[in-house]
Amino acid sequence: DARVTQTPRHKVTEMGQEVTMRCQPILGHNTVFWYRQTMMQGLELLAYFRNRAPLDDSGMPKDRFSAEMPDATLATLKIQPSEPRDSAVYFCASGEPTNLFIYFGEGSWLTVV
Amino acid sequence: TQLLEQSPQFLSIQEGENLTVYCNSSSVFSSLQWYRQEPGEGPVLLVTVVTGGEVKKLKRLTFQFGDARKDSSLHITAAQPGDTGLYLCAGVRDKIIFGKGTRLHILP
Numbered sequence: 001d002a003r004v005t006q007t008p009r010h011k012v013t014e015m016g017q018e019v020t021m022r023c024q025p026i027l028g029h030n031t032v033f034w035y036r037q038t039m040m041q042g043l044e045l046l047a048y049f050r051n052r053a054p055l056d057d058s059g060m061p062k063d064r065f066s067a068e069m070p071d072a073t074l075a076t077l078k079i080q081p082s083e084p085r086d087s088a089v090y091f092c093a094s095g096e097p098t099n100l101f102i103y104f105g106e107g108s109w110l111t112v113v
Numbered sequence: 114t115q116l117l118e119q120s121p122q123f124l125s126i127q128e129g130e131n132l133t134v135y136c137n138s139s140s141v142f143s144s145l146q147w148y149r150q151e152p153g154e155g156p157v158l159l160v161t162v163v164t165g166g167e168v169k170k171l172k173r174l175t176f177q178f179g180d181a182r183k184d185s186s187l188h189i190t191a192a193q194p195g196d197t198g199l200y201l202c203a204g205v206r207d208k209i210i211f212g213k214g215t216r217l218h219i220l221p
Binding site for chain 1: 207208209213
């Protein structure tokens with residue numbers, strides 16, 4: 001049963017610490033999305049990749065967030081330094097080039113205190 | 114500015130009733146998707162509509178894409194408690210943008 005795998009599932013960290021979230025997309029999917037979900041803003045697109053190349057990261061605060069795909073089986077989202085306002089659920093999703101079939105991971109629940 | 118506006122934001126109805134939720138935009142999309150999300154989980158894709166005017170049915174759920182490909186609706190017939198959840202619409206161009214969702218609660 002193919003699925004998108006995200007780690008960690010839950011993370012509590014202190015303000016100023018570095019946070020790295022990881023995502024393993026479904027094998028064969030060449031598009032990867034990072035979203036952030038909060039009650040106030042809903043699901044916001046942070047960045048997305050196609051064939052490991054970043055296509056759009058305009059939704060990401062550039063000074064503290066970075067997203068990479070070191071290889072086809074791993075996408076990372078890093079926050080350095082983290083702030084309380086970064087507390088949210090971060091979702092990774094992967095899909096085929098047509099974007100007609102998108103699958104989400106279960107999310108990484110981040111709390112910055 | 115929210116590209117996709119969903120209404121209502123919240124809806125609580127009795128089991129057995131019918132309901133419609135809406136997704137509106139001033140932008141044209143190549144396709145539009147509907148997802149359902151349950152607490153503690155990621156959104157799950159329900160349907161993708163591609164052609165203007167298209168209607169798709171999934172058991173008691175009927176999805177419609179507007180003729181101009183800017184808006185969509187989801188109609189649920191004879192709602193059941195299992196339909197409870199957050200319903201999200203998403204517009205697809207080169208990337209996928211989500212509305213804030215309609216939180217639906219079906220009372221037994």
